[in-house]
Amino acid sequence: MSDWKVIGIGNDHAAVEMKKEIQAYLEDKGFRVVNYGTDSTESCDYPLIGKAVGKAVASGEVDAGVLICGTGIGISISANKVKGVRAAVCSEPVTARLTKEHNNANIIAFGARIVGLEMAKAIVDAWLEAEYIGSGRHERRVAMIHEIEME
Ligand code: RB5
Numbered sequence: 001m002s003d004w005k006v007i008g009i010g011n012d013h014a015a016v017e018m019k020k021e022i023q024a025y026l027e028d029k030g031f032r033v034v035n036y037g038t039d040s041t042e043s044c045d046y047p048l049i050g051k052a053v054g055k056a057v058a059s060g061e062v063d064a065g066v067l068i069c070g071t072g073i074g075i076s077i078s079a080n081k082v083k084g085v086r087a088a089v090c091s092e093p094v095t096a097r098l099t100k101e102h103n104n105a106n107i108i109a110f111g112a113r114i115v116g117l118e119m120a121k122a123i124v125d126a127w128l129e130a131e132y133i134g135s136g137r138h139e140r141r142v143a144m145i146h147e148i149e150m151e
Pocket of ligand 1 (some may be wrong): 001012014046055069070071072074
């Protein structure tokens with residue numbers, strides 16, 4: 001379990017209801033949640049939201065992030081353009097756990113059109129409860145990802 005206290009959440013128009021449910025779920029767990037997403041179902045551009053949450057995570061404004069769009073893909077690709085972000089799209093809890101343990105994922109993403117609410121909660125829980133294995137090959141490989149960013 002991480003010592004995260006503040007989670008940034010972001011979503012586009014495809015994920016308004018799921019964002020609200022996940023925000024409430026995180027707040028019930030005691031997190032402070034900062035909403036960078038839209039609360040409207042009017043079409044909007046997910047890159048702006050992925051970037052906003054990515055920058056909030058990278059700057060330390062929030063400890064970690066949750067991103068939701070239709071698939072989870074566009075919004076996570078956008079966040080991953082911000083240096084220091086390791087956003088992972090997951091559709092089930094095993095990869096959510098492993099991306100924290102191995103990749104130290106600081107943003108979890110999923111698709112509101114792909115997973116149901118209970119699966120989304122299970123993904124969030126697996127990611128929150130896992131610990132980064134910050135030694136050996138995992139530490140070396142995460143450092144290598146950072147080196148790519150710095151090139
Ligand atoms: C919006 O229609 C959709 O393209 C977006 O939510 C997401 O799935 C993109 O990756």
